[in-house]
């Protein structure tokens with residue numbers, strides 16, 4: 001079987017910065033509280049008039065450019081998002097149109113903050129099975145449009161961004177370079193810990209659903225925190241064990257940037273120093289499915305990812321859905 005390699009990375013970040021001090025004017029919070037409890041200093045907010053597919057297409061185009069591949073050679077686009085442009089069609093087809101990619105497969109995938117890991121796993125399988133040759137995996141979220149800006153428990157945590165990787169067949173054999181493994185997990189018994197109730201078939205968009213404030217993120221923060229540390233750490237261990245690796249074999253961890261204390265808890269459980277984790281949560285907050293590909297793209301552009309390095313990706317999100325991937329760069 002052939003292996004899959006990440007051929008290129010890209011990201012798109014909105015220009016508008018919202019700092020913790022800005023939030024102090026909106027809800028009963030403080031810069032000190034947000035920094036201490038989460039590590040977040042500021043987040044980005046997409047300007048009015050632009051939508052999820054605009055940011056996704058920008059990140060996707062950059063991933064193609066960094067790989068030296070024309071979007072016309074992309075034959076599958078997977079968009080991980082819980083904040084699509086609209087319920088239908090898929091945001092992925094809008095991205096396809098904006099990129100000028102030819103007719104290929106294009107679909108959205110809903111696994112919340114684990115959306116990029118799930119997309120990577122599906123894209124990896126497609127390439128390995130020779131179903132598609134160039135798969136663009138995008139994680140994108142415009143969470144600012146589904147936040148309750150009066151709820152300090154949630155509105156301080158999230159931000160908008162898009163990140164992308166272009167996948168293709170690796171040369172040189174499966175164990176030399178490429179995606180060594182992806183693992184995906186879910187446990188639907190905790191769905192009420194993190195969800196957006198309205199806008200679907202259960203609570204369609206109606207005057208009542210708006211009155212009841214059902215179209216915004218609802219979260220039990222403490223429960224999410226505990227599950228995140230435990231399950232992300234377990235997924236990391238599964239990734240290492242299934243490849244016969246030890247924690248010290250990992251050069252860089254690109255974890256979902258939800259909370260600095262969650263990352264610290266995972267580091268302790270897995271036995272990895274924080275110095276091995278790439279961190280940009282302070283700049284962007286939690287950008288859900290975008291956070292890993294954005295962090296990866298920044299790490300690549302900063303020269304922190306070098307050929308031959310072993311990278312570990314890991315995330316947990318609503319569902320709960322979670323997973324990990326081990327990649328030799």
Ligand SMILES: CC(C)(COP(=O)(O)OP(=O)(O)OC[C@H]1O[C@@H](n2cnc3c(N)ncnc32)[C@H](O)[C@@H]1OP(=O)(O)O)[C@@H](O)C(=O)NCCC(=O)NCCS
Pocket residue numbers: 028029030033034037038113152153154156157219220221222224225228258259286316317318
């Ligand atoms: C949300 C989170 C930061 C809260 O941190 P915490 O240490 O658990 O804080 P608590 O929930 O114990 O809240 C402590 C107090 O701070 C208050 N508080 C909550 N948000 C606040 C804010 N933005 N500013 C100030 N105070 C706040 C709470 O109301 C609570 O007050 P009380 O004791 O009077 O009831 C943390 O639980 C978390 O990060 N959870 C995971 C969230 C997440 O990552 N979600 C996405 C997953 S992909």
